[in-house]
Amino acid sequence: PSALDRDQMQGLRGIREFLKVRTSYDVLPLSFRLIVLDTELLIRKSLNILIQNGIVSAPLWDSTNSTFAGLLTSTDYINVIQYYCQFPDEIDQVDKFRLSSLRDIERAIGVLPLETVSVHPMRPLYEACRRMLKTRARRIPLVDVDDETGREMVVSVITQYRILKFIAVNNEKHTILLRKPVREIGLGTYTNLATADMNNSVLDVIHLMVKHNISAVPIIDSENKVLNVFEAVDVIPCIKGGAYDELTSSVxxxxxxxxDDFPGIYTCSEDDRLDAIFETIRKSRVHRLIVVDDDNRLKGIISLSDILKHVLLFGAEDDNIRAG
Ligand code: ADP
Incomplete structure (x- = not known):
């Protein structure tokens, strides 16, 4: 192996060691707020709460049983939209759905319920990462048990972005070793990309996301140039106020x-190196990178899960995979 390869592996091993000695708790800021929604809440109202608070997900609380009831995410709203598409006559019903109906909606449209994985905040961060990759969860709730009552308690939720940012901020001595370009390490997806154009309807794009099980679709023009990216979280403002019929409007x-505070989309080239990507993650709230050529033509997509996978698994067969 070249010096570049050796450094890359050394950097990745350094980060893996770091993830094993830190806990999920370490990722949390000193003070933070946590908005938990009661499952009795109307789905319609939950949308407003997310929008007003500038968040895209929240843990759910079942107050009848005093238990953690999973995580509300944009996938749940996409399920409601699919329900509406399959049963358009039941729009009045849709308006009355509560968060506790989400499981019934999954059943009605025939999607498998997402596994509610959680981790204990004091377990190694490495474990949270492995569990996220295994279940394809983009965020994972930290659930502890209250000593006095013996009840479950949601401490916080950590996302792929928070973890990668935590790595980027605390591991510069390892991330600077990651000098291999994206092209050489095969980071991201470059074939069978799901794309749409500005005239496609929001529903078209939602169906693409469901079909491919992805959280973003690049919006391109007739020359394959990237104009924007439609993300799963973009459906939230679309259905605010129960405006499901507006989903037929254009992307x-x-x-x-x-x-107004939308952070924008991030692009990179296939020649960019992983150290530069970590630099971007350190500085900005990136949710994915769109890989483009010099003319801004779409080449590929690097999701945060692609990066996390590389960090944890690349060349790791001999290290820890068999053990883990
Ligand atoms: P994440 O799990 O980080 O939210 P995605 O669900 O969007 O990311 O991506 C899951 C996988 O699908 C990744 O390997 C990513 O490279 C790939 N992918 C993401 N968007 C698209 C797309 N529009 N077309 C094809 N593949 C995609």
């Missing part, structure tokens, strides 16, 4: 509804 229109 272009929907994207104009983004919050």
């Amino acid at each position: 272009g229109e929907a994207l104009s509804k983004r919050a």
Whole structure:
């Protein structure tokens, strides 16, 4: 192996060691807020709460049984939209759905319920990462048990982005070793990309995301140039106020509804190196990188799960995979 390869492996091993000696708790800021929604809440109202608070997900609490009831995410809203598409006559019903109906909606549209994985905040961060990759969860709730009552308690939720940022901020001596370009380490997806254009309807794009099990679709023009990216979280403002019939409007229109503080989309080239990507993660709230050529033409997509997978698993057969 070249010096570049050796450094890359050394950097990755360094990060893996780091993830094993830190806990999920370490990722949390000193003070933070946690918005937990009661499962009795109307789905319609939950949308407003997320939007008003500038969040895209929240843990659910079943107050009848005093238990943690899973995580509400944009996937749940996409399920409601699918339900609406399959049973358009039941729009009045949809308006009355509570968060406790989410499991019934999954059953009605025939999707498998997402496994509610959680981790204890004091377990190694490495474990949270492995569990996220295994279940394809993009965020994972930290659940502890209250000493006095013996009841479950949601401490916080950590996302792939938070973990990668935590790595980027605390591991510069390892991330600077990751000098291999994206092209050489095969980071991301470059074939069978799901894309749409500005005139496609929001529903078209949602169906693409469901079909491919992805959380973002690049919006391109007739020359394959990247204009924008429609993300799963973009459906939230689209259905605010129960405006399901507006889902037939164009992606272009929907994207104009983004919050003013939308951080924008991030692009990179196939020649960019992983150290540069970590630098971007350290500085900005990236949710994925769109890989483009010099003319801004779409080449591929690097999701945060692709990066996390590389960090944890690349060349790790001999290290720890068999053990883990
Ligand atoms: P994440 O799990 O980080 O939210 P995604 O669900 O979007 O990311 O991505 C899951 C996998 O699908 C990744 O390997 C990613 O490279 C790939 N992918 C993401 N978006 C697309 C797309 N529009 N077309 C094809 N593949 C995609």
